[in-house]
Amino acid sequence: MSLDFTEQRMSYEKGSLEQQSVPESPFALFGQWMNEAVAQKVPEPYAMSLATCGADNQPSVRIVLMRELTDAGVVFYTNYESDKGQDVAANPHAEVLFFWHQLERQVRISGHIRKIDVQKSANYFHKRPHDSQVGAWVSEPQSGVVESREVMEARFAELQAQYPEGSEVPAPEFWGGYEIVATRIEFWQGRANRMHDRIVYTKDDAQGDWQTARLLP
Ligand SMILES: Cc1cc2nc3c(=O)[nH]c(=O)nc-3n(C[C@H](O)[C@H](O)[C@H](O)COP(=O)(O)O)c2cc1C
Numbered sequence: 001m002s003l004d005f006t007e008q009r010m011s012y013e014k015g016s017l018e019q020q021s022v023p024e025s026p027f028a029l030f031g032q033w034m035n036e037a038v039a040q041k042v043p044e045p046y047a048m049s050l051a052t053c054g055a056d057n058q059p060s061v062r063i064v065l066m067r068e069l070t071d072a073g074v075v076f077y078t079n080y081e082s083d084k085g086q087d088v089a090a091n092p093h094a095e096v097l098f099f100w101h102q103l104e105r106q107v108r109i110s111g112h113i114r115k116i117d118v119q120k121s122a123n124y125f126h127k128r129p130h131d132s133q134v135g136a137w138v139s140e141p142q143s144g145v146v147e148s149r150e151v152m153e154a155r156f157a158e159l160q161a162q163y164p165e166g167s168e169v170p171a172p173e174f175w176g177g178y179e180i181v182a183t184r185i186e187f188w189q190g191r192a193n194r195m196h197d198r199i200v201y202t203k204d205d206a207q208g209d210w211q212t213a214r215l216l217p
Helices: 026-039 083-090 118-127 130-138 149-162
Strands: 047-053 059-069 073-079 093-100 105-115 175-189 197-202 211-214
Touching (some): 026 093, 026 175, 047 073, 059 093, 073 083, 073 105, 073 118, 118 175, 130 149
Antiparallel strands (some): 047 059, 059 073, 093 105, 175 197
């Protein structure tokens, strides 16, 4: 099968972005855009593509859910032994991408990635629905090959019997949060004629001040 989309095009005309009028902090602009995405009912606007690159130099990308915006960057939760966990153990740099089609916007956040505090991860783990907590134990190691769905389901049932509804599921050591400490955040607003607005915030290190620049689209 082949597919041809060369005749498909949209004109983006929903907004604009001026370097002189953006807030000093990229997090303020990100918060504003996120609130607008929520108001526009973008489904799961906090879903983001996470790009990592491990020792093999092969980039990998997948969706994860942003669970928190901190004053340093974004937090998501996952299995530390997964493929992405192995990537970031070898190369602690990552980028996430939000795409909100209804607003014709994308945001890219990149920087250094680090594990969050163990207790904070455990607190969040216990806020999840009971069966999701059980499910985290089934996915050990996440990204590993499993023989069949039946094997997964049998393991899930076994763990449900071990930790019945109402009992506490221990927070796995292999599961927790990562924070991407941002040093570059780019805001893209689609415009007509491919004359899109791109404003990038950069800083040299986690302590420095943010600088802005306009990038060619
Ligand atoms: C909408 C959506 C939300 C997801 N959220 C998460 C998440 O928050 N954490 C996570 O580990 N995986 C999440 N996943 C699954 C990942 O995309 C991926 O399949 C999994 O983490 C394994 O990735 P890896 O093998 O590259 O480590 C989500 C997938 C989708 C489609």
